[in-house]
Amino acid sequence: MNKRFIILTHFILTILFCSSFISFADVAPAGLTLEEALRIAYRQHPKMIEARQEISGSKGRWIQAEALPDPELEMDIGGFKKHATEENGKQVRDAKLDSFAIRQPLDPLGTRFLKGRMAHDEVNIAKGERLLIWGEIRKKIIELYARILAEEKAVEIGKDNLNVTRQFFTNVQTRFQTSNALRSDMIRAKIEVSRAENDMLISQKNWKVSMGEMNLSLGRPVDTPLSLSDSLSYEKLHYEYEKIRKEALVQRADIHNEMTRLSMRKKGLWSALLKTFFPKMAIGIQRTTQDFDNDTAILLSASYPLWGLNWGQIKEAKAEKQKQAVHLDALKQQVSLEVYQAFLEAELADKQVVLQKQALEEANELLRQVNLQYQQGEIPFLNYLENIKAIKETRLAYFNALKNHKEKIAELEKVIQATPIPIGAKP
Secondary structure, three states, rough: OOHHHHHHHHHHHHHHHHHHHHHHHHHOOOOOOOOHHHHHHHHHHHHHHHHHHHHHHHHHHHHHHHHOOEEEEEEEOOOOOEEEEEOOOOOOEOOEEEEEEEEEEEEOOOOOHHHHHHHHHHHHHHHHHHHHHHHHHHHHHHHHHHHHHHHHHHHHHHHHHHHHHHHHHHHHHHHHOOOOOOOOHHHHHHHHHHHHHHHHHHHHHHHHHHHHHHHHHOOOOOOOOOOOOOOOOOOOOOOOHHHHHHHHHOOHHHHHHHHHHHHHHHHHHHHHHHHHHOEEEEEEEEOOOOOOOOOOEEEEEEEEEOOOOEEEEEEHHHHHHHHHHHHHHHHHHHHHHHHHHHHHHHHHHHHHHHHHEEEEEEEHHHHHOOOOOOOOOOHHHHHHHHHHHHHHHHHHHHHHHHHHHHEEEEEHHOOOOEEEEOOEEEE
């Protein structure tokens, strides 16, 4: 009986363990890829939500701009003063509708069409601003993703360094007990352990702060659990300067926006000219219901800029057009400089990764050599500490170089407007 009970109990515990493992695997959060992070940010980042609402608002202003002016209704109701009638002499009020008129104001010929086209240009500008905002957000997400991966490596390096210094302290302590090391060496080794632990704690704090920033950029609470699935790897720079410089002048949304604004200024000048030659009009109908004047009439009215001939508005529109043309030319020159600078920064970061990778390989070999030499008593205490510090800094420098490389590539892609909408995300 006891043997059967033990077997049955073992079987039940096995089932419970497996089921709990499966359920844990089902609910465990999967790692977040960079593409998924970009897709979430495109949909949920507050600035992207604001940009979409701005586009919706500009479309509403476009509808309003193409609508006719509001009609005007005028009614003439008789006076409310009492007076005696001829039939019975009673006091009555003459509160009748004597006449009414309906008027439809009209803009000068052609100006309403131009106003509608200008409002449509504002919609295109809002869409361009959304692209610019997305370029900034995309760059920020890539930077945060690379920073988190680099800080994860910093935490790992910090733990490794802490283990090395602890082992080093143990070795010094052992040598001190056998009178082969000074007491000051043991104290110094203990200090290095405290420093290594402090560095690891700082790395962990920085890593958690960066994950909070990433959650915030994804439109989530800062303390949401987050794990990344991509790795911090190196991809050689594949952009060519002359090609991307020309592409930037064609693709940049801010250049398109300034060109659209220049087109709007031209339309504004034409609108001012049309207001000079064509008056504001109003057409309507008037109905009179009085006994002797019972009649219907058509109403026509016009307002012409006789005093000044709209010259002030024309002069202002010309100045705005010229200012915008100068601003557009200056922006194109600025874009050329930004592309040149961003390309040089990315090129430098690319070379730095190659150099730091070589230094990392040498640092790994150095670690093996100094451990062996110190154990054999071939190098002094302080030299060993300096080598351990240099190895740690070299390992950190390599992953920081990878992070910097990702950041510079993201900056370059933002500058040349190579910021595609994530796959599966709605525009």
